[in-house]
Amino acid sequence: MATQNxxxxxxxxxxxxxxxxxxxxxAVICSAYLMVGLDLTVMNLALPTAxxxxxxxxxDRQWIVTAYALSFGGLLLFFGRLSDLIGRKESxxxxxxxxxxxxxxxxxxxxxxxxxxxRASQGVFAAMLAPACLALLATTFTDPKEKGKAxxxxxxxxxxxxxxxxxxxxxxxxxxxxxxxxxxxxxxAAVSLVGGTLLLKxxxxxxxxxxxxxxxxxSGGMFCLVYGLSNAAEESWSTPSTWGYLVAGGVLLVLxxxxxxxxxxxxxxxxxxxxxxxxxAYLTVLLVGTGMFGILLFLIYYMQLTLDxxxxxxxxxxxxxxxxxxxxxxxxxxxxxxxxxxKPLISGGLLVSAAGMAWLTGxxxxxxxxxxxxxxxxxxxxxxGLIYAAALTTGTSGVETRDSGIASACISAGQQLGGALGxxxxxxxxxxxxxxxxxxxxxxxxxxxxxxxxxxxxxxxxFWWCAAIFAGGAVxxxxxxxxxxxxxxxAPAQAPAVQTETA
Numbered sequence: 001m002a003t004q005n006x007x008x009x010x011x012x013x014x015x016x017x018x019x020x021x022x023x024x025x026x027a028v029i030c031s032a033y034l035m036v037g038l039d040l041t042v043m044n045l046a047l048p049t050a051x052x053x054x055x056x057x058x059x060d061r062q063w064i065v066t067a068y069a070l071s072f073g074g075l076l077l078f079f080g081r082l083s084d085l086i087g088r089k090e091s092x093x094x095x096x097x098x099x100x101x102x103x104x105x106x107x108x109x110x111x112x113x114x115x116x117x118x119r120a121s122q123g124v125f126a127a128m129l130a131p132a133c134l135a136l137l138a139t140t141f142t143d144p145k146e147k148g149k150a151x152x153x154x155x156x157x158x159x160x161x162x163x164x165x166x167x168x169x170x171x172x173x174x175x176x177x178x179x180x181x182x183x184x185x186x187x188x189a190a191v192s193l194v195g196g197t198l199l200l201k202x203x204x205x206x207x208x209x210x211x212x213x214x215x216x217x218x219s220g221g222m223f224c225l226v227y228g229l230s231n232a233a234e235e236s237w238s239t240p241s242t243w244g245y246l247v248a249g250g251v252l253l254v255l256x257x258x259x260x261x262x263x264x265x266x267x268x269x270x271x272x273x274x275x276x277x278x279x280x281a282y283l284t285v286l287l288v289g290t291g292m293f294g295i296l297l298f299l300i301y302y303m304q305l306t307l308d309x310x311x312x313x314x315x316x317x318x319x320x321x322x323x324x325x326x327x328x329x330x331x332x333x334x335x336x337x338x339x340x341x342x343k344p345l346i347s348g349g350l351l352v353s354a355a356g357m358a359w360l361t362g363x364x365x366x367x368x369x370x371x372x373x374x375x376x377x378x379x380x381x382x383x384x385g386l387i388y389a390a391a392l393t394t395g396t397s398g399v400e401t402r403d404s405g406i407a408s409a410c411i412s413a414g415q416q417l418g419g420a421l422g423x424x425x426x427x428x429x430x431x432x433x434x435x436x437x438x439x440x441x442x443x444x445x446x447x448x449x450x451x452x453x454x455x456x457x458x459x460x461x462x463f464w465w466c467a468a469i470f471a472g473g474a475v476x477x478x479x480x481x482x483x484x485x486x487x488x489x490x491a492p493a494q495a496p497a498v499q500t501e502t503a
Contacts, residue, residue, distance in 0.1 A: 021199050025140050026150050028195035030157045032096060033133040035188035036126045037161020039068060040419065041296060042169040043119075045311045046178035053178070056112035066230045067116045071123030072130075073416035074223035078215045080131035080409020081267050084402055085208060088132045088139070089200040091405070095129030096196065100189035107182035118182070127412075134408035136200065138396040144338060147393070152333025155388035156326035162296055162419075163322050167315035174312045208402075214267030217256035224249030225417060232424035272399060272407050277342060280480040281395035282414045284346050287473040288387055289418020293426055294357060294466035295321070295380060302459050303373075306365060306452060320374055321381035328385020333393065342390035343481040347474045349386030354470035356380035361460040361467075365452050383470075397486045426462050433461035 043050070047061055083091035099122055106118030137154055141147040172180040228245030235242060260266040273279050295318075303314040332345050356379030363372055395411045396404060437454040438446055446454070 022140055022146070022150075024195065025199050026137065026153060028192050028199060029133045029137050029140075030154055031188050032092070032129060032192040032196070033154070034157050034161055034164070035099065035185050035192070036130050036133075037158060038165040038168060038188075039122060039126065039185065041162045041165035042172075042181045042184075043068075043178075045166060045169040045315070046173045046181045049173055049178040050115065054109065054112050054115060060112055062230065062234050063116050064119055066227070067120040068123040068126070069230065069416065069420060070223055070226050071120045072126045073123075073226040073413065073420065074219045075124060075127035076131065076222070076409045076413045076416065077218045077267055077406065079128040080135075080406040080412075081210065081215075082128070083132045083135060083405035085210065087203055088136050088405060089196065089202050091128055091132040092136060092196050092200065093193065095125045095132060096189050096193045098125035099129060100186055100193070103182045103185035103189070107179040109179075130412040131405050131409035134392065134396060134411060135404040138399075138404050138408070139203065139401060145334075148333045148338055149330075151337075151393045152330040152389055155329035155333060155392050156385065158392060159325045159329060159384045159388040160322040162292070163318045163325075166296065166300065167312075167318060170311035170315040174310070203401075209265045211260075211263055211265050211267040214256060214259055214263065217252050217259060218267060221249045221252030221256055222413065222417070224252060226420045229420040229424040233420075233427045237424075237428065268406055268410070269403065272403060273410065275398065276480055277394050277397065277482055277486065278399075278407065278410075280346070280477055281342065281391040282410050283480070284350070284387060284391045284473060284477055285395070285411055285414035286418040286421075287350075287469055287476075288353075288384070288391075289415045290422035290425065291353070291357070291466040291469040291473075292384070293419060293422035294360075294462050295377075297423065298426065298430060298459050298462045299360070299373075302363060302456075306455060307367065307369075317369060317373065318377065321377040321384075324378045324381030325385040325388075328382040329389040330385070332386040332389030336386070337390055337393060338485060341481075341483065341485040342394040343478065343483055345386045345390035346394075346477045346481060349383040349390070350470045350474035350477060351383070352386065353380050353383030354467045354474065356383060357463045357467035357470060360463045363456065363459065365449075365456060394481075394486065426465065429465055430458040430462050434458040 043064055047064060050064065051061055079091065079095075102118050102121035102125060106115055106122065109115035109118060134154075137150060141150040168184065169181050172178075172184060224245045228242050228249060231239065231242040231245065237243060256268075260268055260270055273282065300314050303309040303317060304311070309317065328349070332349070336345055356376045359376040359379060360373075367373065392411060396407050399407045434454045434457065437457040438450070441453070442450050
């Protein structure tokens, strides 16, 4: 007598759907990435107090922010590929541990040098942690519907992290001490470290070799660009420390791109960025990072210096934008993205954000929050949610598991370069607008009222430029991204039936 025992094949979603820990894993990933996002801005409002405590100069103050950005941006591609080679769980846990130690050292700093070193170390481990987070998310959720929900939640965390950093930084500095802006990371790290140790599974290592020449060229190029842009924000575009580093960074990245087409084991395989959808997603994140500093930097200046909001009040004023971002990301990832694909979400989200920035240009010296700020903040937040819901998913779509770490690093690199470019570019635009207004409207020494009006002109000029950046990005995304939903990954081939014969 013959009986057949067929082993059922698992579809593309069965593994994920059968794992009861997947949503807990998502919570761990979001907690860890939120910590990285917070530290992009959490120290901004604490700098004056830290400067008073440690007695460092105004010229040194920028290094508390720049040290983090330089090491973070310069090492992202290296650590993105490293996570593919040594394993994402290992990269996640090492990054978390190192970030927590660096945060503790920074909080206990008794000198400027100690604080800067700690901030640079935070950036190193953030560069290790950020791509591992997104790669783990992309490989944990494979069912299209669940993946949409997961990326929607994660997109809200990514898009709102810098804004929450301002809120938390203001609250901790006001209620406790600037050191708690660093100590708070220990809470996030402890939760994520325990969860990651217990929940994450070790994945098979992809093998291969590290592209050392590629690492040196990419890291050197990113370092030079971020450093040059930081100098432009603090000094001017004409100084050698600005244009010299920008030229050097551009040359190194061109050499890096050429080398990637020739080496057998490229750090960033050209197939990753030459895909129209993925390339469009990376460019979108860069443009959004550039334009968002119109909100996170100059709107904060306006609220504190013109409207006389406190640090905590100006941070809380951003909450409606963060809520709208989270709602937009959830709606985009779960309802719109599976049906329409990334093109209308990214292009539409950029246009919505452009409209919100244009709305902000109506501010004045005595604007009211409800009448002049609340509406634009909600509109910009909704647009940001739609953009990130599509861009994060698209940036990691269609890549093999062995490349998910480096694809994730490209998204984080776009954010870093965009933030540095936005700070430098928009600072220059604002300063020029203020100078031009004073030249055209004053004779002799300007009055306090004229100085305020000049500042308003600087802010509104920046907001118009942000609107133009978003609108231009919408056009580029419309031309570059493909129509329709993203391709659904093919299901694994069905396992053959196992036949046994019994007498």
